[in-house]
Amino acid sequence: MSATQFYPLKVVGIDKPIKHATTITFEVPSQLEEAFQFYPGQYLNIKFRVKGKEARRCYSLNSCPYTDQLLQVTVKRVKGGLVSNYVNDQLKVGDTLDVMVPDGRFYASVDKEEYKTYFLFAAGSGITPIFSILQSVLTVTTYSSVYLFYGNKNQNTIIFKEKLDELEKQYPQRLKVVHTLSEPKVWTVWKQWKGRKGRIDPKDVEWFISNHPPTAQDAQYFICGPGSMNLSIRKALIGMDVPEERIHIEQFGGAVEALSGDINAVDAEVSVNLFGQPHELFVPKGQTILEVLKEAKADPPYSCESGVCGSCMAKVVKGKAEMKACMALDDDEVAEGMILTCQALPTEAKVEVIFE
Amino acid sequence: MPILPVHAYTSQEWFDKEQRVIFGNTWQFAGLIEDIQEPGDYITVQCGNQNIMVLKGRDQRLRAFHNLCRHRGTQLLRAVGKKQKAITCPYHDWTYNLKGELVSVPEKETEFPDLELDKICLHKASVDVWRGMIWVHPRPDAPSIVKWFEGCEEHLGPHDPTRLVEYPDSTYEKVIHANWKIIIENYIDVYHLAHLHSNTLQMYDHAKAQYGFVGDHYVFWEPLAEKYLNNLDKLIPFKRIAEMTDEYIGAYVPWLFPSLGLSETESTWTIFQVIPLAPDKTKVIVRAKLEPMTNWEYYTQSTKSMASWHGIMGGKTKYGNTDPDDPMASGDFMAEDVFACEQQQKSLKNPLFSVVATAKHQESTVRSFQKVVKRWMEQE
Numbered sequence: 104m105s106a107t108q109f110y111p112l113k114v115v116g117i118d119k120p121i122k123h124a125t126t127i128t129f130e131v132p133s134q135l136e137e138a139f140q141f142y143p144g145q146y147l148n149i150k151f152r153v154k155g156k157e158a159r160r161c162y163s164l165n166s167c168p169y170t171d172q173l174l175q176v177t178v179k180r181v182k183g184g185l186v187s188n189y190v191n192d193q194l195k196v197g198d199t200l201d202v203m204v205p206d207g208r209f210y211a212s213v214d215k216e217e218y219k220t221y222f223l224f225a226a227g228s229g230i231t232p233i234f235s236i237l238q239s240v241l242t243v244t245t246y247s248s249v250y251l252f253y254g255n256k257n258q259n260t261i262i263f264k265e266k267l268d269e270l271e272k273q274y275p276q277r278l279k280v281v282h283t284l285s286e287p288k289v290w291t292v293w294k295q296w297k298g299r300k301g302r303i304d305p306k307d308v309e310w311f312i313s314n315h316p317p318t319a320q321d322a323q324y325f326i327c328g329p330g331s332m333n334l335s336i337r338k339a340l341i342g343m344d345v346p347e348e349r350i351h352i353e354q355f356g357g358a359v360e361a362l363s364g365d366i367n368a369v370d371a372e373v374s375v376n377l378f379g380q381p382h383e384l385f386v387p388k389g390q391t392i393l394e395v396l397k398e399a400k401a402d403p404p405y406s407c408e409s410g411v412c413g414s415c416m417a418k419v420v421k422g423k424a425e426m427k428a429c430m431a432l433d434d435d436e437v438a439e440g441m442i443l444t445c446q447a448l449p450t451e452a453k454v455e456v457i458f459e
Numbered sequence: 460m461p462i463l464p465v466h467a468y469t470s471q472e473w474f475d476k477e478q479r480v481i482f483g484n485t486w487q488f489a490g491l492i493e494d495i496q497e498p499g500d501y502i503t504v505q506c507g508n509q510n511i512m513v514l515k516g517r518d519q520r521l522r523a524f525h526n527l528c529r530h531r532g533t534q535l536l537r538a539v540g541k542k543q544k545a546i547t548c549p550y551h552d553w554t555y556n557l558k559g560e561l562v563s564v565p566e567k568e569t570e571f572p573d574l575e576l577d578k579i580c581l582h583k584a585s586v587d588v589w590r591g592m593i594w595v596h597p598r599p600d601a602p603s604i605v606k607w608f609e610g611c612e613e614h615l616g617p618h619d620p621t622r623l624v625e626y627p628d629s630t631y632e633k634v635i636h637a638n639w640k641i642i643i644e645n646y647i648d649v650y651h652l653a654h655l656h657s658n659t660l661q662m663y664d665h666a667k668a669q670y671g672f673v674g675d676h677y678v679f680w681e682p683l684a685e686k687y688l689n690n691l692d693k694l695i696p697f698k699r700i701a702e703m704t705d706e707y708i709g710a711y712v713p714w715l716f717p718s719l720g721l722s723e724t725e726s727t728w729t730i731f732q733v734i735p736l737a738p739d740k741t742k743v744i745v746r747a748k749l750e751p752m753t754n755w756e757y758y759t760q761s762t763k764s765m766a767s768w769h770g771i772m773g774g775k776t777k778y779g780n781t782d783p784d785d786p787m788a789s790g791d792f793m794a795e796d797v798f799a800c801e802q803q804q805k806s807l808k809n810p811l812f813s814v815v816a817t818a819k820h821q822e823s824t825v826r827s828f829q830k831v832v833k834r835w836m837e838q839e
Contacts, residue, residue, distance in 0.1 A: 216605065246605050313519060316520075317520055318588045320521055320586060320588060321587075322520055340518070343516075344516050344517040344518050345518040345520075
């Protein structure tokens with residue numbers, strides 16, 4: 104199984120959890136069942152053909168790998184978005200999409216005997232990997248508990264609200280969901296909103312943790328939302344002495360912060376070890392390593408091409424390259440030489456890079 | 460029943476080994492979760508030869524460290540405290556943050572020029588919360604607490620201790636002149652319930668007791684005596700515990716190895732902690748929690764209970780003599796037990812001491828407990 108291969112999967116369900124989002128349910132043929140196993144929190148890299156062009160996007164799996172037989176992702180409509188509008192308006196049951204096996208370093212490894220407290224933070228469609236983690240913890244583990252802080256715009260945009268309500272009833276001692284709405288609707292079919300208002304700001308993080316002190320002392324924190332929210336929640340948690348290694352972040356949408364300073368890019372001879380396959384490339388000044396790999400039809404792994412998803416990650420073993428933007432790697436990884444090739448501009452004339 | 464030799468209850472050598480091999484290597488009760496409220500608050504616990512501090516961090520998580528300065532071993536914190544921002548050693552003011560990291564050493568530049576502060580942290584211990592209680596283990600790689608207590612939960616009461624309220628008047632601390640194992644053997648002895656406590660624990664039906672061992676832990680349940688059950692509204696001393704429906708009603712009295720007993724009844728939830736001080740001296744701490752109730756509910760119920768008790772349940776004291784100091788005339792089952800334990804300890808000194816036989820079923824618990832201790836002691 105190649106790390107960059109796409110497999111055609113049939114769409115067997117198209118549902119609308121809220122007005123402007125669509126849940127795609129995929130069927131996995133039995134010979135691919137093992138390859139498509141995943142940890143809750145991981146994503147699918149999916150190839151779409153929209154308006155005659157190929158477009159790749161990563162969507163987190165919201166299905167539970169331990170209890171759901173079918174794979175599910177949920178795509179929220181983005182204004183002007185090429186793929187999200189296609190999914191919400193045109194994708195039909197019976198269509199086939201090319202999908203890579205699940206990937207991603209944002210995931211929870213749950214164990215039946217574990218005793219942990221999970222603090223989950225999600226905003227909008229960021230609920231998708233979080234929902235997979237939440238279901239996995241409740242169904243697989245006997246003793247772990249979950250606290251979810253979930254931010255949305257208004258009552259009508261809460262993806263999976265009904266399922267969350269049901270789970271809270273089913274697991275009253277182990278699941279607590281706190282909703283917050285930034286712009287709750289006043290005139291609505293439902294009762295007036297009596298819950299929290301606003302977004303998830305640092306003082307809200309402090310309130311959330313202080314009001315739900317963990318029982319199991321092995322606490323893990325998972326955050327998924329727009330980049331700015333992720334960073335501010337992470338900062339608030341670290342400010343409360345939460346050990347960094349317990350915080351896990353996945354970025355969804357939001358503007359990517361460009362790294363400061365100019366990069367002194369140079370023409371470079373780049374040796375690439377692409378999962379065992381050698382490629383010798385000439386990367387002209389200003390072009391990224393991924394761009395050149397694509398032009399050479401080497402079939403490198405990639406998806407968002409914005410430094411967010413992490414699919415194009417590789418390691419620099421000789422020479423240097425710098426990234427235009429970097430959301431998917433943390434400081435330790437960058438220090439080790441990891442690099443996002445879609446953002447990487449060589450800054451030395453001879454560079455060696457390995458994809459493994 | 461020579462499973463444990465006499466010197467297991469009398470020798471300093473055996474005692475010291477127990478402190479190392481059992482108390483230094485198992486989960487110990489440290490307190491109730493409400494004992495540490497705010498970040499910066501802490502308590503300390505003695506586990507065998509090691510004193511351990513448990514502090515609440517700013518992230519509301521508990522962290523446990525050995526109460527030992529990394530400099531020259533001075534004890535850092537005393538007993539309990541509130542709102543520490545940092546931990547400063549009284550001897551030379553070396554300071555650690557609430558994560559245990561060394562952050563300040565006075566005159567470092569001149570006196571410790573090569574010391575790398577960020578590589579020095581307090582020795583970590585393990586801490587976790589189970590059944591509304593804080594538990595501590597001296598090793599940072601302790602086995603999971605749910606694994607340690609695996610299988611026990613289903614034999615414990617339906618109570619949610621975190622919901623119950625501590626009743627400060629019931630807190631009891633006493634140093635008993637007996638080995639800690641004598642005290643536990645008394646706690647788990649089923650045979651004596653109908654005899655030593657014939658007039659003080661007759662509200663439970665000992666003949667129907669169900670008991671056994673789950674791993675190293677002892678579990679026990681007995682139903683209410685018919686007379687008590689049929690007159691429960693009048694006789695129950697405090698407000699009935701909400702989770703204690705007719706389906707579950709009874710007394711759940713386990714012993715969690717090595718040093719914590721619980722007594723979970725229809726109206727009370729009590730911890731009974733045993734702290735060995737010497738081969739023939741043990742401190743016992745008892746704390747009880749009750750169903751939340753108003754002062755009015757408390758007074759009316761306890762008055763009703765006291766007024767009706769002996770009329771319906773009969774009995775008062777084991778022996779009806781008039782000597783006020785005789786524990787057998789105290790009407791207090793704990794005093795009866797303390798007496799029995801201290802007498803047993805004294806008897807161990809008599810070279811004629813021996814055990815002729817033990818009750819097949821109702822003292823099997825004592826034999827099993829001794830086997831557990833023996834097994835732990837043989838690990839070294």
